[in-house]
Structure formats: C-alpha cells, structure tokens
Amino acid sequence: MISKIPYGRQDISQYDIDAVVDVLNSNWLTQGPVVPRFEQAVANYCQAPFSIAVNSATSALHIACHALGLGLGDWLWTSPITFVASANAALFCGAKIDFVDIDSKTYNLSLDCLTHKLALAEKEGRLPKIVMPVHFAGQSCDMEPIYNLSVKYGFRIIEDASHAIGGFYQGNPIGCCKYSDIVVFSFHPVKIITTGEGGIAVTKDSLLAEKMRRLRTHGITTSPDFMRRQPETEIWNYQQIEIGFNFRMTDIQAALGESQLRRVDEFVSRRHEVALRYNSELSKLPITLPWQDPKARSSYHLYPIRIPLQGSGLTQRGVYDSLHREGIGANLHYIPVYRQPFYQDMGFQIGYCPEAEKYFKEAISLPMYSALKNEQQGRVIQILNTLFN
Numbered sequence: 001m002i003s004k005i006p007y008g009r010q011d012i013s014q015y016d017i018d019a020v021v022d023v024l025n026s027n028w029l030t031q032g033p034v035v036p037r038f039e040q041a042v043a044n045y046c047q048a049p050f051s052i053a054v055n056s057a058t059s060a061l062h063i064a065c066h067a068l069g070l071g072l073g074d075w076l077w078t079s080p081i082t083f084v085a086s087a088n089a090a091l092f093c094g095a096k097i098d099f100v101d102i103d104s105k106t107y108n109l110s111l112d113c114l115t116h117k118l119a120l121a122e123k124e125g126r127l128p129k130i131v132m133p134v135h136f137a138g139q140s141c142d143m144e145p146i147y148n149l150s151v152k153y154g155f156r157i158i159e160d161a162s163h164a165i166g167g168f169y170q171g172n173p174i175g176c177c178k179y180s181d182i183v184v185f186s187f188h189p190v191k192i193i194t195t196g197e198g199g200i201a202v203t204k205d206s207l208l209a210e211k212m213r214r215l216r217t218h219g220i221t222t223s224p225d226f227m228r229r230q231p232e233t234e235i236w237n238y239q240q241i242e243i244g245f246n247f248r249m250t251d252i253q254a255a256l257g258e259s260q261l262r263r264v265d266e267f268v269s270r271r272h273e274v275a276l277r278y279n280s281e282l283s284k285l286p287i288t289l290p291w292q293d294p295k296a297r298s299s300y301h302l303y304p305i306r307i308p309l310q311g312s313g314l315t316q317r318g319v320y321d322s323l324h325r326e327g328i329g330a331n332l333h334y335i336p337v338y339r340q341p342f343y344q345d346m347g348f349q350i351g352y353c354p355e356a357e358k359y360f361k362e363a364i365s366l367p368m369y370s371a372l373k374n375e376q377q378g379r380v381i382q383i384l385n386t387l388f389n
C-alpha cells in the first residue's frame with residue numbers, strides 16, 4: 001500500500017513536541033508567558049514592532065478590518081483567487097466586498113485592474129476603505145505601487161500574508177509593514193509554520209496594536225491610558241470599553257509556534273528545493289509553471305501548475321483524477337470567491353473576473369511542503385511525465 005501524498009502538511013519535530021509538553025506541565029495553558037514571547041519572536045522576525053496572536057488568520061483579518069474602522073457601507077477590495085476568509089472578513093464588519101481581477105503571471109491581484117477600478121470608483125464615489133492584497137502561494141504582491149495608490153486614493157492596506165511568512169519583498173521580510181497598515185499570517189497546518197490553528201496580525205502602529213489586542217479579548221483594556229473611568233475607583237483593574245471577541249491563542253499553540261518559527265528559514269529553503277526540482281523536471285511538459293517575480297522571494301506555500309485549456313492534450317480534470325488515482329492529493333487553489341453560492345446570492349456573476357476564471361479552469365496545486373520526501377516528489381514527477389507522453 002503506497003501512502004497518500006497530500007498537497008501540503010505540517011513538519012513537526014521532537015523540539016516542537018517537547019515545547020508543547022512543557023506548557024502542559026506548566027501553570028498556564030492560556031494567557032501565560034508564551035503568547036507574548038511568540039508575539040515578540042514573530043515581530044522580531046518580521047522587523048515590525050507589534051504583533052497580536054489570535055486563534056486563526058480569519059480572526060486576525062477580522063480584527064484588522066475592525067481596527068481600521070471598516071463598517072456599514074464601506075467597501076473592501078481583495079483578490080478573487082484566495083481563500084474565502086479574506087473576503088468574509090469584510091462581511092463580518094458589515095462592509096461590502098468587491099474583487100480585483102488577478103495578474104496572468106503572478107496570480108496576485110493585478111495592478112492594472114486595481115488602477116483602472118480605482119479611477120472608475122473615484123468617479124462613482126465608491127472608493128474602497130481597505131484594499132487587501134493576498135500574497136498568493138507565498139509570493140508577495142508588488143506592494144510599493146499598491147501603497148502609492150493608497151496614498152493617492154486614501155485607502156488602507158491589510159496584507160493577507162497567510163501563505164507568506166518567510167517570504168521577502170524588495171529584500172525585506174513580508175510582515176515588515178513598509179507598505180501596509182497590518183499584515184496577517186496563518187498558522188494552519190498546511191501553511192509555512194503551524195500552531196494547529198492560529199494566526200497573527202503584525203503592525204507598526206501602536207494604536208492599531210492596542211485596538212486589536214482589545215478586540216481579541218472582549219474589548220477589554222488593562223491599560224489605564226484607555227480606561228473610561230479612574231481605575232483607582234475600581235477593585236478590578238480592567239474595563240470593557242467596546243465590544244470585542246474571544247479570539248485568544250493558547251500558550252499550547254504559541255509554544256508550538258515559537259518552536260516552529262525557529263525553523264521557518266529552513267522550511268522555506270526546503271520548499272525552494274522542491275520548487276527547483278519541479279521546475280527542472282517538469283520543464284518539458286506543455287504546462288505553465290509558477291512564474292517568480294525577481295522583486296520577491298516566495299515562501300512557496302503552493303506550487304500551482306496550469307494545464308492550458310487548449311494544446312496540452314489533457315484537461316485539468318484529467319490530470320487531477322490521474323494524480324488522485326495514484327494517491328497524490330493534488331488540489332485546486334482556488335475557486336474564485338465570488339463563484340461560491342453565498343457570494344453569487346449577493347449578485348456576483350460567473351465570469352466577473354476573466355483572468356481569475358481562466359486560472360481556475362487550468363490550475364492544480366502539486367504537493368509542496370518541507371516534509372515532502374525526494375522519493376515522494378519523484379513519484380509526482382514521474383506520474384506527470386507519463387501522463388503527458
């Protein structure tokens with residue numbers, strides 16, 4: 001029986017296990033010393049001063065939108081080629097959602113489409129409050145021109161970097177917030193590093209940090225600067241000053257995250273090795289391999305190939321089925337979000353973003369993770385080469 005090869009999975013060491021067990025043997029399972037330590041470690045790694053760890057990237061995106069004041073009647077724009085959570089975050093806040101079509105090479109949101117859409121929106125008086133670029137597959141969007149547009153049109157930027165911890169743009173770590181207000185990472189097990197479930201929001205703005213910290217835990221502050229009444233008149237040294245959530249990360253998760261973060265560069269290097277081998281051993285096939293922007297170093301969360309609709313002799317479906325028959329858990333990232341029944345109910349039509357539609361009909365994500373064995377990758381390569389011959 002050959003074992004199944006997924007498209008992505010975690011890479012857990014004995015150090016990770018020991019770190020989690022240490023917390024289980026300690027006094028605090030949650031809200032202890034490890035969460036702040038993990039936050040500091042992520043902030044240091046990203047070269048940004050503040051980070052707020054939460055129970056998922058979805059929660060991080062939610063409090064990031066909330067902290068930037070996204071509300072009823074506002075617009076948030078994001079890419080259609082993303083996980084639904086990017087768009088859902090806007091709806092959690094009562095805002096309206098719109099999508100900017102993708103670039104045909106990077107599969108990130110297209111700068112041309114964004115520029116064009118903003119000019120039109122300005123005329124119609126419906127400019128977005130937030131634009132959320134998604135660093136698809138771990139490759140940074142071209143952030144500098146997006147930032148320049150934000151200055152011109154007055155929108156805020158949240159980078160959905162769920163795929164992208166360990167990646168770089170213009171030589172700086174993704175997460176440094178040079179061209180954005182907030183950057184969000186996911187620690188779901190298929191992502192670059194994991195906490196089981198978890199996410200984090202990184203920012204260089206102390207007020208946004210304080211606000212997100214409050215929203216993580218019910219809207220409660222323990223900082224006298226933010227209290228509404230004189231704290232000395234109260235027995236308890238905390239006050240709820242707005243409505244928030246329970247999005248806290250546990251110390252158990254943070255310990256795993258802290259241990260995993262030590263290997264983030266090693267993980268990304270290994271992913272690059274896997275990518276290089278695919279690049280060379282699939283180069284003769286009539287498929288499109290992922291293009292790399294010289295301004296960025298991808299963290300290679302995904303390795304999406306495209307089987308062109310015409311000319312390869314095979315279809316996306318055919319390749320997908322053949323891989324699955326051989327125990328290879330190839331996957332599709334993603335169905336354009338607006339094609340989901342829930343979003344179609346909001347009025348989005350099939351075909352809304354033509355480039356995203358084309359991508360969706362051709363793409364397949366091959367297995368890509370640091371724990372992928374050479375022999376397993378060899379099987380994937382061999383199956384593909386046989387299929388196309």
Ligand SMILES: *Cc1c(COP(=O)(O)O)cnc(C)c1O
Pocket residue numbers: 055056057058059082083085086134160162163186187188197198199
């Ligand atoms: C995984 C993912 C999320 C959500 O992450 P969770 O930690 O599972 O909530 C959001 N956006 C993108 C692009 C993702 O890939």
